[in-house]
Amino acid sequence: MASKSSRLFSTHAVTQSSPSPGISHIHTVRNDTQLSRITDVGEAHGLARSSCRESTTSTVLKDIHIPARLMEDFLELARDNTNKDVETCGVLGASLKEGTFYITTLIVPKQESTSSSCQALNEEEIFAIQYEVSDFPIGWIHTHPSQTCFMSSVDLHTQYSYQMMVPEAVAIVMAPTDKSRSYGVFRLTDPGGMSILKDCPERGFHTHREPPDGSSIYEHCTNVYINPHLRLEICDLR
Template sequence: MDSGTCLCRHNSRPRSLVHQIKVHAVTQSSPSQILSCVEKAPKYACISLVPTADDSDSASSSQQAGSNCLRDVHISARLMEDFLELAKQNTDKDLETCGVLGAFLESGTYYVTTLIIPKQESTSNSCEAKREEEYFTIQNERSLSPVGWIHTHPSQSCFMSSIDLHTHYSYQAMIPEAFAIVMAPTDTSRSYGIFRLSNPGGMSVVGQCPEMGFHTHEEPEDGSPIYEHCSNVYTNSNLRFEIFDLR
């Protein structure tokens, strides 16, 4: 794919519904650049179960245990599939790929509408985004909130490494609903997961941790896992989205 190519995917969502969507300005600063590294999966690695948004069911996932203070987030499953396809060349070479997710807030719900794949340096167990000003510009021009990031584990299992946790902390400290997607195509037990730091347990541990590189973390004092699956994230087949591949 040529640098700067923009892909737009959409389905048969009624035009009237699309026109009712309003994009709100973002006033937050941007999180730190993406740095993902893979180490051995810890014992607390857990599967991410993603509910499916149903037009006939307007109940909010905010009523679920563990996410009663979080807004719902909608994301297209096709976006994740397309990211994996764009990452395939790297995956076949056992190289990680990472991307940034942008969303707008409408009526108390975040809608992920933009995936940006920045210039990056990758190895089999790490991926570091470069030229972050390029994807910040795209998000700012579209008034999008940086609600999360996505990356592959080409030959590893589906979990969050210690460096992943530190990368994600800057997102979640700014936006409580922020999440991290791990795509692990070779993991036969779970090919992807959608995770967040537990709050306050995981956020406190990672926020106070001065370590860099691969390291272990203390267990949260409240007995919770340091990170957990997101119960407030829904796949929504009615979402249009665009992809910017800046590599």
Template sequence: MQCQAFNEEEIHAILSEQSLYPAGWIHTHPSQTCFLSSIDLHTQYSYQVMLPEAVAIVAAPTDPTRSYGIFRLTDPGGMDVLRECGESGFHTHRETTDGGPIYETCSRVHFNPNLRFEIVDLRSGA
């Protein structure tokens, strides 16, 4: 399976119009476990290279151990691996220089149930 973002210009226009900037991204693994695939790692790199605090949120409703995860690339380990990777599609990555993981679960996350949010659906006909 693969995911491709469309109309990214519209996304950036909405963010700019509302004086917002992306602090990460969210996607689902509807029939997989909760992890970052090689494609996800490259996507996260593009966010994290611009904003070191950026996170990737994965919703995995069929994972029996956890239904979601919040991840980031390790720095410098994972960031270095992705910076040097020129492959695309699903593939394996080399080990980090220090032998640590390429990405980690974010442990200092505060959930505020009182935050207001708005969903903008850019799909045609929606």
């Protein structure tokens, strides 16, 4: 097996592994790395700001770097489900180096899905992989095969559980049929959205009230960057 230091960076390198690979960690960052910041494209298409705005959080968040091919490779893994109008979900793992999170792991768990929902199964397998490589559960990614790019009420509850573990946790929504926005990187506002979800006892699809501070429930992440030199390892457990 290659040493960790020799497996840190590889442009567009993707390793399919199952059930439990040796995941690479980040020890150094190339000085010449060209980063692209992910920004909100919603306003350009006239999307309502009442449900999702630019960042309004008062929390100081660490930056997150994601591999350049993460979303493209996930869509490829989800293609069969997408063609059948079925959602696909994956879990993102990251290492933390000098105050920055680097996403290096995509775990696609066994799951039960419909056209509007996706539930991971055997979550102990996910935890075992993340524990093995000391990954932080930095968020999740899922498809909306025939819906627009937004966070449903069920998505918001899932995101709440991630942000309770890691405040920087993100939700990446892939919406290949949305003509205005094919993907979004979201998080619950804090404290606004987090307080609403904390006090919400409902399950399934339902409506949420607006936060009392006038913020939206969720927002576009402004601390996420695409890094072309990050290696992504994929664990497809299905």
